[in-house]
Amino acid sequence: MEFSTKALAADKASGPAVVVGVHEKGALSVTATAVDKACGGALRAVIERGDFPGKLGSTRVVYPPVGGRIERVVLVGLGPAGSISRRQYRDALIAAVRALLDTGAKRATLLLADIVVDGADLRWKARHAALCASETAYRFDEMKSSQPPTPPLAQIEFMVGSSTEVAAARRGLREGHAIGEGSNLARTLGNLPGNVCTPAYLAAQARKLGRQWKFPVTVLERAQMEKLGMHSLLSVSRGSSLPPKFIVMNYRGTAAKTAPIVLVGKGITFDTGGISLKPAGEMDEMKFDMCGAASVFGALRAAAQMALPINLIGVVPTCENMPGGNATRPGDIVTTLSGQTVEILNTDAEGRLILCDALTYTERFKPSVVIDIATLTGACVIALGHVASGLFSNDEALAGELLAAGDAAGDRAWRLPLWDDYMEQLKSNFADVANIGGRPAGSITAAMFLSRFTRSMRWAHLDIAGVAWKSGAQKGATGRPVPLLTQFLLEQADAKTR
Ligand code: BES
Ligand code: MN
Ligand code: ZN
Numbered sequence: 001m002e003f004s005t006k007a008l009a010a011d012k013a014s015g016p017a018v019v020v021g022v023h024e025k026g027a028l029s030v031t032a033t034a035v036d037k038a039c040g041g042a043l044r045a046v047i048e049r050g051d052f053p054g055k056l057g058s059t060r061v062v063y064p065p066v067g068g069r070i071e072r073v074v075l076v077g078l079g080p081a082g083s084i085s086r087r088q089y090r091d092a093l094i095a096a097v098r099a100l101l102d103t104g105a106k107r108a109t110l111l112l113a114d115i116v117v118d119g120a121d122l123r124w125k126a127r128h129a130a131l132c133a134s135e136t137a138y139r140f141d142e143m144k145s146s147q148p149p150t151p152p153l154a155q156i157e158f159m160v161g162s163s164t165e166v167a168a169a170r171r172g173l174r175e176g177h178a179i180g181e182g183s184n185l186a187r188t189l190g191n192l193p194g195n196v197c198t199p200a201y202l203a204a205q206a207r208k209l210g211r212q213w214k215f216p217v218t219v220l221e222r223a224q225m226e227k228l229g230m231h232s233l234l235s236v237s238r239g240s241s242l243p244p245k246f247i248v249m250n251y252r253g254t255a256a257k258t259a260p261i262v263l264v265g266k267g268i269t270f271d272t273g274g275i276s277l278k279p280a281g282e283m284d285e286m287k288f289d290m291c292g293a294a295s296v297f298g299a300l301r302a303a304a305q306m307a308l309p310i311n312l313i314g315v316v317p318t319c320e321n322m323p324g325g326n327a328t329r330p331g332d333i334v335t336t337l338s339g340q341t342v343e344i345l346n347t348d349a350e351g352r353l354i355l356c357d358a359l360t361y362t363e364r365f366k367p368s369v370v371i372d373i374a375t376l377t378g379a380c381v382i383a384l385g386h387v388a389s390g391l392f393s394n395d396e397a398l399a400g401e402l403l404a405a406g407d408a409a410g411d412r413a414w415r416l417p418l419w420d421d422y423m424e425q426l427k428s429n430f431a432d433v434a435n436i437g438g439r440p441a442g443s444i445t446a447a448m449f450l451s452r453f454t455r456s457m458r459w460a461h462l463d464i465a466g467v468a469w470k471s472g473a474q475k476g477a478t479g480r481p482v483p484l485l486t487q488f489l490l491e492q493a494d495a496k497t498r
Contacts, residue, residue: 001137003130003177005158005169010034010111013159014069017105019096021115022047023081024054031111039064039073046075054078057091059099074099074108083116089125090410093132100153101137107155113169114161122165126172127179128410129158131483134180140191140476175306179486182302183479189294190469190477194270194287199318202267202293203245206316209297210249213304220246230317230357232336236350237319239274239327244319246358251300251312253493259368260311261492263300263485264358266351266374267293267318274321274347275329282471289351291468291477292373293318298482299489306486308493313365317358321350333431337361338453343431351376352449353435359453369398369458371488372450373481374465379442381466388414389481390463392447398460402488409483413462422448 010020011034020032020043028036028044036043042064046052052060056079064070076096078084084092093112100108110129113122120128133156141147160169189197189205203219210217222243225234230246237244247267250260268289272278278286296314303312328334332344334353337360342353351374362370380390389406391413393399399415406412425437425445433452437445447461467480 001134001153002155003133003158003173004155005126005160005166005173007161007163007166008159011038013038013109013111015071015107015109017072017074017100017103017108018070019074019076019100019108019110019112021078021092021112022052022054022075023078026054026081031114035070035073035111038070039068043073043075052077056088057095059095061099061103072103072105078115083118085118086120086124087410089115089117089120090128090132093129094136097133097136101151104152106152107157108153109157109159111159113159113165121168122160123168123172126158126169127176129156130173130176131180134177135183135479138184138187140188142188143193175490178302178305179483181305182298182486183482185301186291186294186298186482187477187479189297190288190291194320197287197290198242198269199245199267199320200242202269202290202316202318203247205297206247206249209301213251213301215249215251215304217250218248228337228361229335230337230361231334232342233317233319233354233357235328235332235334235344236274236321236353239322239324240320242320244317247314247316247318249300249314251304251314253303253307254309254311258311260313260365261489262313262315262362262365262367262370263296264315264355264362264370264372265293265296266290266355266372266376267316268350268354269318269320271321271348271350272323274350275323275327276346276348277323278348285469285471288469288477289375290318291375292464294477295373295464295480295482295485298479299485302482302486303489306490308489309496310489310493312489313367315358315362317354319354321347336453340433340452341431343428343434345434346436349435349446352446355450356453359450359459363456367457369460370454371402371460371462371485373462373485375468376463377443377446377465380463383416383443384414384466386466386470388412389467389484390443391415391460392418392463393460394418394451394454395458395460398458401491402460402484405488405491406481406484409487411481411483413481413484416444416447418444418447418451
């Protein structure tokens with residue numbers, strides 16, 4: 001999908017498809033009136049006959065008389081008159097793009113820049129126009145033997161009212177496009193099945209990303225991990241016949257020797273639970289257990305495409321959690337890279353076992369912040385559902401910045417505590433710490449476990465178990481939290497150039 005912007009009076013709009021917003025029961029907006037005139041009154045007729053009440057997110061395609069400058073108009077409902085929320089603007093955009101994809105239009109002109117959105121400027125509106133369009137047009141047909149026909153929509157123009165607005169709109173479109181491609185990359189990696197998206201596949205994808213966007217990528221093999229002492233990570237991999245990989249991607253957007261931001265993503269390419277085997281129901285969804293890793297790929301891609309002036313390192317520990325004759329047993333004790341010993345009471349609590357070694361490894365980069373992203377606990381789905389990611393942090397300012405980034409991006413997180421009281425639950429009779437803390441506060445005890453490996457760093461942990469994918473008829477990866485992460489990175493870059 002290509003995005004462009006230009007300043008154009010609405011009465012000059014033309015082309016295969018024009019999108020205008022319509023409020024409930026309201027008079028037509030200035031923009032809609034201008035388009036209506038160009039269509040010989042076709043819009044007014046539809047509305048006056050009561051065929052388009054303007055309900056938020058509803059759409060209707062109107063065909064003006066043949067021979068005019070405009071081939072189709074997509075009306076999109078904006079709800080009651082007045083300003084709308086960012087969420088409502090996004091819902092309207094998504095609905096409009098869905099309607100456009102159902103038509104044969106190759107190009108669409110959005111006349112949605114002058115809608116009043118609470119807390120949003122033009123750059124934000126343009127960014128989300130491009131982001132919503134990219135995400136809505138996403139398809140995953142790679143594994144079908146024949147490709148269903150793709151909708152022809154390939155170009156989106158975001159019109160603004162005056163030439164002074166073009167720069168802000170262009171910037172927003174560029175950002176939204178980059179975030180959309182990053183999010184869609186994360187979705188594809190997530191959607192690919194465990195027999196395709198293996199640790200070696202992720203390593204190959206990282207190398208490819210590095211070639212495309214010109215940043216170095218290194219991959220540590222099992223022997224190197226053994227030598228370093230990543231025995232916790234390796235204990236998860238023991239039951240699998242696929243070798244583990246430890247991926248490091250190093251995006252340098254500035255020559256300055258500023259401390260990097262490090263993103264660490266859980267890359268379990270399939271989680272059977274290991275010897276603590278999961279029940280059969282919905283186990284297929286554990287191919288999504290590398291969505292944290294996928295979000296790191298997506299965020300790096302977006303940052304590189306936006307050429308953000310920051311230093312950003314992506315760390316992805318990746319392996320498969322399988323049962324087998326060589327697999328880790330419940331009760332086994334391993335020594336982590338940090339030197340702490342762990343009693344593995346449940347082999348299904350494997351995410352924390354690979355992340356702890358990755359987080360310790362991260363210390364060598366002396367990061368300004370480290371954020372890990374993981375489909376870590378089923379308990380997080382119980383606590384926050386499919387709405388918010390669980391956020392944990394040992395730094396108040398960082399927590400605030402991430403919450404704000406999630407809000408602005410429409411990809412929200414909610415903070416949960418990291419109080420010492422919870423550490424009690426991780427006591428082991430035999431090792432320094434146990435890898436599970438029982439049923440109460442399962443997401444918090446998982447985060448408490450990680451906190452033991454990040455004491456020297458400003459750190460945040462995002463538990464994305466509830467938001468990384470959808471189940472049921474809409475089954476598929478969502479790309480979350482790429483929008484939150486890239487919003488955070490954008491703010492970091494903006495703060496630097498301010
Ligand atoms: N990948 C799962 C978490 C998960 C489960 C995410 C279901 C989304 C849906 C993780 O590795 C896991 O199995 N966690 C266990 C931890 C428990 C054994 C302490 C869980 O949540 O049941
Ligand atoms: Mn597990
Ligand atoms: Zn898992």
